[in-house]
Amino acid sequence: KAGVTQTPRYLIKTRGQQVTLSCSPISGHRSVSWYQQTPGQGLQFLFEYFSETQRNKGNFPGRFSGRQFSNSRSEMNVSTLELGDSALYLCASSARTGVEREQFFGPGTRLTVL
């Protein structure tokens, strides 16, 4: 099975712009979660989508949003970019069955805000 894919891998934007990141989960996985990773805060949960519905949301401002399509692919959007949004954005997919809560991560999108 192919793993989780994320596009683009690298992105450079300027303050005030908006950005859309894309994630394709492992085939058959219907849950997609997004995380932000920075050197200071580590990995922090943004939100989770399952069957096109947001199921959980982390403690991030409303500038961060996402959606999931009927084929389970997901996008996240960040509007009015700030310097502090520079980070590695990781997408993880899960079959959302069983008690293990296992999630499988993509390679991430490195966003740099100038």
Added chain:
Amino acid sequence: TQLLEQSPQFLSIQEGENLTVYCNSSSVFSSLQWYRQEPGEGPVLLVTVVTGGEVKKLKRLTFQFGDARKDSSLHITAAQPGDTGLYLCAGAMGSGYALNFGKGTSLLVTP
């Protein structure tokens, strides 16, 4: 607020040495996972533990989940340079799928 505290933050050892990484919390987790991440890549799942007191072995890596499901440890025997990376523990609470991550232990194994 970081629910999971990992220690040590950094570890530099020589090939062949043993080491233990700790992941502690005051919260109870329904499952706990260990990941290894290399620079510029996403975390790769190593193991998931679910039952209090559970011990799992993956070649030279031994993972243990505390009896109260609040803490975990990762022990590496005879470390090799290929073990170098950032080791992350992550816990799920209740029925949710949001993972709470520790800040990680950066391990460097030199030949």
